[in-house]
Amino acid sequence: MILVDKNTRVLVQGITGREGSFHTKQMLDYGTKIVAGVTPGKGGQEVHGVPVYNSVKEAQKEHEIDASIIFVPAFAAADAALEAAHAGVPLIVLITEGIPTLDMVKAVKEIKDLGVRLIGGNCPGLISAEETKIGIMPGHVFKRGKVGVISRSGTLTYEAAAALSEAGLGTTTTVGIGGDPIIGTTFKDLLPLYNEDPETEAVVVIGEIGGSDEEEAAAWIKENMKKPVVAFISGRSAPKGKRMGHAGAIIMGDVGTPESKVRAFEEAGVPIADTIDEIVELVKKQLG
Amino acid sequence: MKLHEYQAKEILAKYGIPVPPGKVAYTPDEAKKIAEEIGKPVVIKAQVHVGGRGKAGGVKIAKDPNEAYEVAKKILGMEIKGLTVKKVLVAEAVDIDKEYYAGLILDRASQRVTYMVSKEGGVDIEEVARENPEAIVRYRIEPHKGFRPFEARQVALDAGLEGNLNKLADVLVKLAKAYEGVDAFLAEINPLVVTKDGQVLAVDAKIDLDDNALFRHPDLAELREVEAEHPLEIEALKYGFAYVKLDGNIGILGNGAGLVMYTLDLVNRAGGKPANFLDIGGGAKADVVYNALKLLSKDPDVKGIFINIFGGITRADEVAKGVIRALEEGIIKVPVVMRVAGTAEEEAKKLLEGKPVEMYPSSIEAAKAIVAKVEGKK
Numbered sequence: 001m002i003l004v005d006k007n008t009r010v011l012v013q014g015i016t017g018r019e020g021s022f023h024t025k026q027m028l029d030y031g032t033k034i035v036a037g038v039t040p041g042k043g044g045q046e047v048h049g050v051p052v053y054n055s056v057k058e059a060q061k062e063h064e065i066d067a068s069i070i071f072v073p074a075f076a077a078a079d080a081a082l083e084a085a086h087a088g089v090p091l092i093v094l095i096t097e098g099i100p101t102l103d104m105v106k107a108v109k110e111i112k113d114l115g116v117r118l119i120g121g122n123c124p125g126l127i128s129a130e131e132t133k134i135g136i137m138p139g140h141v142f143k144r145g146k147v148g149v150i151s152r153s154g155t156l157t158y159e160a161a162a163a164l165s166e167a168g169l170g171t172t173t174t175v176g177i178g179g180d181p182i183i184g185t186t187f188k189d190l191l192p193l194y195n196e197d198p199e200t201e202a203v204v205v206i207g208e209i210g211g212s213d214e215e216e217a218a219a220w221i222k223e224n225m226k227k228p229v230v231a232f233i234s235g236r237s238a239p240k241g242k243r244m245g246h247a248g249a250i251i252m253g254d255v256g257t258p259e260s261k262v263r264a265f266e267e268a269g270v271p272i273a274d275t276i277d278e279i280v281e282l283v284k285k286q287l288g
Numbered sequence: 289m290k291l292h293e294y295q296a297k298e299i300l301a302k303y304g305i306p307v308p309p310g311k312v313a314y315t316p317d318e319a320k321k322i323a324e325e326i327g328k329p330v331v332i333k334a335q336v337h338v339g340g341r342g343k344a345g346g347v348k349i350a351k352d353p354n355e356a357y358e359v360a361k362k363i364l365g366m367e368i369k370g371l372t373v374k375k376v377l378v379a380e381a382v383d384i385d386k387e388y389y390a391g392l393i394l395d396r397a398s399q400r401v402t403y404m405v406s407k408e409g410g411v412d413i414e415e416v417a418r419e420n421p422e423a424i425v426r427y428r429i430e431p432h433k434g435f436r437p438f439e440a441r442q443v444a445l446d447a448g449l450e451g452n453l454n455k456l457a458d459v460l461v462k463l464a465k466a467y468e469g470v471d472a473f474l475a476e477i478n479p480l481v482v483t484k485d486g487q488v489l490a491v492d493a494k495i496d497l498d499d500n501a502l503f504r505h506p507d508l509a510e511l512r513e514v515e516a517e518h519p520l521e522i523e524a525l526k527y528g529f530a531y532v533k534l535d536g537n538i539g540i541l542g543n544g545a546g547l548v549m550y551t552l553d554l555v556n557r558a559g560g561k562p563a564n565f566l567d568i569g570g571g572a573k574a575d576v577v578y579n580a581l582k583l584l585s586k587d588p589d590v591k592g593i594f595i596n597i598f599g600g601i602t603r604a605d606e607v608a609k610g611v612i613r614a615l616e617e618g619i620i621k622v623p624v625v626m627r628v629a630g631t632a633e634e635e636a637k638k639l640l641e642g643k644p645v646e647m648y649p650s651s652i653e654a655a656k657a658i659v660a661k662v663e664g665k666k
Contacts, residue, residue: 026601074500074503075503075504098500099500100471100498100500100501100504101394101471101473101498101500101501102401102468102471102498102501103501105394105399105400105401105431106431106432108399109399109430109431109432110431110432136570136601137600138599138600138601138630138631141600141630151546152546153544153545153546153547153549154544154545154546154570154600155542155543155544155545155546155547155570155598155600156544156546156547156550157546158598158600158630159547159598159629162598162629162630179545179546181394181396182394182396182399206546208545208546208549209549210396211396211397212396212397213396213397216397234546234547234549234550234553235549235550235552235553236553236556237552237553237555237556237557237562238549238552238565239534242532242565243532244530244532244545244548244549244565245530245532245544245545245546245548245549245565245567246545246546247499247500248396249545249549253414253417254414254418255396274557275554275651275652276550276651277650277652
């Protein structure tokens with residue numbers, strides 16, 4: 001497991017909203033240790049038995065907080081992440097979709113300078129199977145096992161995790177890094193953690209068109225990775241210049257093409273699965 | 289969201305960047321009148337959201353108002369890459385000495401807004417990047433600091449721009465302010481012209497806006513041109529769907545952008561061509577699925593539909609209910625192939641028993657089936 005386990009104490013920012021409240025319940029049901037929530041102006045309330053505070057600092061006076069998950073609407077989401085970072089919360093998971101890009105350029109830089117890890121935005125969060133879920137994924141498809149999963153997509157991650165679980169391989173920690181062009185954590189930031197995690201025996205990287213994070217990950221793998229990696233890339237038939245659902249899934253000129261990503265992984269000796277089913281086959285083969 | 293040249297120039301002018309005097313005309317008469325007001329030779333430029341207007345004959349010089357009338361008459365109504373020209377910019381023609389390029393883009397790898405400046409302006413910058421990459425100076429702007437005059441002067445010098453250094457740097461600083469001010473994805477001046485009498489002018493400009501930030505620019509959001517986009521894409525916006533019209537004949541519907549992209553890939557691999565990308569998002573209820581199918585049914589290209597659902601927060605039985613309603617109301621008139629897995633998979637299968645929908649356990653098999661059906665009908 002990396003980053004989070006059953007002892008991770010979680011704060012929910014935007015806990016009184018529809019999404020925040022719904023997923024707080026889902027996470028509590030999974031066993032996540034949610035200790036507090038924040039909605040400015042709604043301090044003193046309770047959501048599913050979780051006390052609500054007006055600010056992150058106010059919550060910290062009563063609780064130890066290891067991670068925060070954010071469901072705040074797009075216009076205020078980057079600000080909420082900065083609030084958590086300045087309060088010293090070491091891990092921030094930003095679920096919100098549709099955050100203005102320049103807000104993220106500024107927030108990501110500031111949060112990194114504070115030494116805080118940000119995952120997302122526009123991401124499904126992360127889950128350490130059968131321990132804790134700090135995200136919006138369906139927990140039951142993740143069976144505890146030996147494969148780490150990092151993904152830019154939500155649903156495809158669930159598919160891959162379900163397939164790995166059904167095949168008896170199971171997952172350690174799965175991280176949805178998000179579909180936006182500017183995100184806090186990329187593939188190559190997480191690969192070193194899996195490399196050192198004794199429980200993780202192989203890693204699946206689920207990429208898609210747009211940007212060059214897959215290429216950078218491939219370069220890192222080639223030089224440093226001790227464990228087998230299997231890659232998958234979605235959007236291989238997508239037309240150029242069109243945004244395919246995710247704000248970051250767009251081929252601009254020569255940047256972000258599937259060909260470039262496939263080539264990079266091939267050069268790094270990383271087998272590429274053409275289908276979700278093939279991910280399982282390739283992982284099995286890699287593990288011998 | 290893309291802006292027209294004249295809209296981009298209005299923004300630049302607001303930020304203090306000199307642009308040649310000009311106005312938009314919708315008729316040849318208007319073009320003539322604007323040319324009279326300017327009182328000098330003018331350039332008449334088609335305002336359409338595609339590149340390569342010049343090569344397509346959409347940019348022409350007119351020496352006097354009468355010629356402006358004739359030229360505007362030719363360009364208005366012209367088709368450029370499938371788009372009809374409905375308006376032209378009539379602007380003063382300038383005496384060009386030097387043509388440069390100045391553009392700001394978001395560089396994802398460095399997570400910085402990045403300046404690209406080149407003395408090779410007036411041509412396609414992507415071509416310059418390919419053939420003569422050292423002719424482009426790239427400079428990353430530090431968030432929170434902005435782009436300051438000393439940086440601008442150095443970038444101009446490094447790029448080898450000739451002309452009044454302070455004037456050139458001033459334009460670069462103001463373009464960076466405009467980029468941030470309107471929440472752009474891309475802002476470029478091409479060409480940035482030094483005239484024979486030493487003026488620095490933005491002769492052509494392009495700005496693409498960040499859709500995610502339009503909520504704080506209601507004045508700019510209003511500029512979205514419904515007629516310039518596909519009508520189904522506009523309708524999808526109303527429902528909040530991520531929808532992209534494609535050129536094939538198999539309607540695709542799924543939950544999650546990654547899954548939908550994967551579904552397109554599978555259909556392609558099976559030899560078919562998707563008619564669209566359609567992501568109904570997470571947690572969709574029956575009515576959302578029903579609306580999505582209604583949208584697909586309005587596309588005359590769609591000869592078959594492939595619904596690919598992995599239930600997580602989205603319940604497969606809710607999806608099934610939406611499909612059944614669309615079937616019962618006779619909205620769907622083409623074959624439907626479906627693959628559901630995950631949350632409430634069994635309930636969904638039960639609901640769909642006996643309905644005219646073919647169910648497959650695997651996405652790959654479902655893709656093959658819908659391609660066979662659609663291709664077989666030809």
